[in-house]
Amino acid sequence: MPDRILVINPNSSAACTRGIAEALAPLPRLADLALEVTCLPEGPPAIASWEDWHAVALPLCRLVERTPAAAYVIACVSDPGLEAVRAVTPRPVLGMFRCAVAVAITRAERFGIIGFVAASQARQRRALQAMGLEARLAAWEPVDLPMEVLTDPEAPRERIAATARRLAAGGAEAIILGCTGLAGHAALAEEASGLPVIEPCRAAGAMALLAAMGH
Template sequence: MSITVINPNSNEAVTEGLRDTLTGFPNVTCLTLTEGPFGIESQRDSDAVILPMLDLMRATPEASAFVIACYSDPGLDAARSVSSVPVFGIQEAGLATALCRADMFGVIAIGEPSILRHRKYMRRMGVLERLAGERALNMSVDETARGANTFNRLKTVGADLIGDGAGCLILGCAGMARHRAPLEKHLAVPVIDPTQAAVTLAHGTLVASRL
């Protein structure tokens, strides 16, 4: 079984962060979409990566499952329509996991423009009534992956979401992955890295298919 995780932006620092946080999972390969923007921070960015990402999937026939490691889940429906193996989006997986961890959840977004896009997705999934709130770091994707102040912002925004009633938190960008464990320890509530959630679902799906 081979799970291929695709970072649809071209920022290798984000991919390295994914590799670090997925070391405990067997048979996972993380790839960077070199044709993608440096960070996916708008609907235009999200839409622009779909076709090159599908090309990368076609060029990876050894994959038993794919994970799209961008919280906008760009091209998820298109990928599922053409892929012969399961495809998982990290926003969908993160939300599904959050529903199992707490009655109400909060989402930490990278920027204010992302929130409307995320809310549309949650409305489509029918989970808005379980959303305690979504708040933004107001940082770029690159800053969340490399920035010295990222963790301090995560602590502040996470605490505000807990004040809103969130019993667990979802990191709303793959670039935040390396901060999951220390943030969970600091805030004392479950913190979900959606890429880990998606890889967990992919692994479970592949194991179940062989039983």
């Protein structure tokens, strides 16, 4: 049994990768199972388009094939390459978006999503359709900021708070952070909206620990 869960950021942003690791840090650890966070050096700076989404599938497969783990997490909130990676390993493979949605529907009938860029909406709606849950989406709002701004502790705060408030006004009863670059801003979104906020890194990390324990 491999001694790690491999969490793969499919973009090449060091700041985003650090944010993912920081979001996972509070999770309980099993004595014999580490949560190891890495990035895809050949990946784009962010998964912003369908082209980016498709381009990382094969590199993700190759990385998983050469890196044994008890479970794998694709650390992007549009789940790129999820089906392809599942085809190359018998181990559990989790997508952060699907994990976050699974948590959101335990908290509320209708949820909102703070998206990365406008182009992300089609990918996340496609996943919701596959899950049979698109009708539970109350509202979707992008922050439309570059990854280097989104991961800054201060620069995106006003935009994120305003977006969270609009989602609450649009009927959301819980909010999903729709990009790993938002991981450090969960408390801000919760304070601004007054709603439960689902942070996908932590949601997927917790589910990966459970999945790995079952194998």
